[in-house]
Structures are given as C-alpha cells and as structure tokens.
Amino acid sequence: MVKKTVLTHPVLSTELRTQILGKNKRRQVGLFGGTFNPVHTGHLVMADQVGNQLGLDKVCFMPDATPPHVDKKSAIAAKYRVEMLAAAISGNPMFDLELCEVERGGISYSYDTVAYLKHKHPDTDYYFIIGADMVNYLPKWHRIDELVKMVQFVGVKRPGYTPRTTYPVLWVDAPKLEITSTAIRKRVANGESIHYLVPDAVAAYIEKEGLYRE
Ligand SMILES: Nc1ncnc2c1ncn2[C@@H]1O[C@H](COP(=O)(O)OP(=O)(O)OP(=O)(O)O)[C@@H](O)[C@H]1O
Numbered sequence: 203m204v205k206k207t208v209l210t211h212p213v214l215s216t217e218l219r220t221q222i223l224g225k226n227k228r229r230q231v232g233l234f235g236g237t238f239n240p241v242h243t244g245h246l247v248m249a250d251q252v253g254n255q256l257g258l259d260k261v262c263f264m265p266d267a268t269p270p271h272v273d274k275k276s277a278i279a280a281k282y283r284v285e286m287l288a289a290a291i292s293g294n295p296m297f298d299l300e301l302c303e304v305e306r307g308g309i310s311y312s313y314d315t316v317a318y319l320k321h322k323h324p325d326t327d328y329y330f331i332i333g334a335d336m337v338n339y340l341p342k343w344h345r346i347d348e349l350v351k352m353v354q355f356v357g358v359k360r361p362g363y364t365p366r367t368t369y370p371v372l373w374v375d376a377p378k379l380e381i382t383s384t385a386i387r388k389r390v391a392n393g394e395s396i397h398y399l400v401p402d403a404v405a406a407y408i409e410k411e412g413l414y415r416e
Pocket residue numbers: 235236237238239244245248331332333334335336358359360361379380381382383384385
C-alpha cells in the first residue's frame with residue numbers, strides 16, 4: 203500500500219517565493235536634500251555614484267523650502283528649482299523627486315522631513331546624502347542626535363573640505379568635482395559658459411527664464 207503524504211507546509215514555487223520575498227524586502231531609498239539653486243553636474247554625479255555603489259532602489263532629489271542656514275535664504279522660488287531638477291533627472295530611472303519640503307513650506311528641518319517620510323513609508327530605509335561641508339556642519343543640525351538614529355548619513359568628499367565628524371557617516375568614494383551652485387550663478391551673471399557644468403536642459407531653462415542674470 204502507498205502511504206499518503208500530507209503536506210502541512212505547502213512547498214512554494216520559485217516564482218511565488220521570489221514574489222513574496224520581493225514584497226517583504228525593505229526599500230532602500232537615498233534622500234538627497236539641497237537648495238539646488240541650481241542643480242549641477244556635481245550633484246548628479248554624486249547621487250548616481252551613491253545610488254549605484256550602495257545598490258539603492260531610488261535616489262530622491264529633495265529641494266528645500268527655506269534652508270536651515272541663514273545665508274542661503276535668498277534662493278530663487280522653489281518652482282524654478284523644482285523644474286530644473288525635473289529636467290536634470292529625466293532619463294535616469296533610479297532618480298526621482300521628493301517634494302514634501304517645498305509643499306510643507308517653512309524652514310526645512312531634516313528631522314521633521316525624515317520623521318514624516320518614515321511614518322508615511324514604514325517599509326523604507328533612508329540614506330541621507332550630504333557633501334563633506336554638510337558633514338562638518340552636522341553637530342548644528344536640529345535634533346541631530348535623534349536624526350542619526352533614524353537615517354544612515356552618506357558622505358561624499360568635496361574639494362576644499364576636510365571631513366571631521368564623530369557621527370556615524372558612511373563614506374562613498376565619488377569623483378571630486380569642484381562645482382558649486384554659487385559658481386554657476388556667478389558665471390551666468392558674468393555671461394560666462396556653464397556648458398557641461400549643468401545638464402543642457404538646465405542651461406536652456408536658465409537662459410529661457412532669464413535666471414541669475416544679476
Ligand atoms: N561638488 C560637490 N561635491 C560634493 N557634494 C556637493 C557638491 N555640490 C553640492 N554638494 C552637496 O550637495 C548638497 C546640496 O548642495 P547645494 O544645493 O547647497 O549645492 P551647493 O553647490 O553647495 O550650493 P551653494 O554654492 O549655493 O552653497 C549638500 O549636501 C552639499 O554638500
């Protein structure tokens with residue numbers, strides 16, 4: 203007589219197993235906060251390097267409303283900065299926009315933003331991408347001791363800044379590009395070329411809207 207085997211734990215097909223495991227996998231998302239006045243090639247290269255080297259699902263460029271530094275309050279309206287970002291990231295499927303700070307308005311404290319995003323997306327781990335200048339400034343960030351427990355900070359070296367920190371920063375090696383938004387704005391005001399320092403679509407947008415002429 204053949205004994206009947208009762209399967210108390212049904213065996214999953216490979217396809218189903220992948221589907222279920224895939225669904226349970228936590229999303230790994232890079233948050234790249236900045237004023238982006240305007241976004242430049244330095245930003246795009248560092249975001250791409252971080253995303254690829256850490257194997258992130260997405261890197262979200264997140265323009266701020268009012269940056270927490272006093273000296274950066276004169277940035278152009280968010281509408282322009284967002285439109286330039288949208289033009290710059292189109293074509294890279296890993297890149298996305300996170301607009302919660304410009305929608306919220308007021309001073310864009312990262313603690314508030316990360317608390318909001320973690321509540322909205324409990325299945326996601328966040329990696330907050332910053333340049334070396336910002337790494338050195340971390341002790342002055344709002345509620346930083348709580349924030350470092352909520353995200354993994356990812357640092358990218360930047361010409362002119364020697365990183366010094368006691369906070370747990372994960373360093374990613376990317377080509378060091380001596381490009382700043384300040385220099386882009388100055389070049390436009392002086393009538394100098396910004397070709398290759400920003401994507402073509404961003405240069406065309408700056409020209410069309412007459413931004414940064416003075
Ligand atoms: N060339 C660069 N290399 C590494 N990090 C950079 C570079 N440019 C900007 N960052 C980092 O990107 C983030 C957003 O930068 P932000 O939008 O303020 O650009 P910026 O070039 O520093 O602007 P500005 O010249 O107006 O101060 C910050 O964490 C900053 O440290």
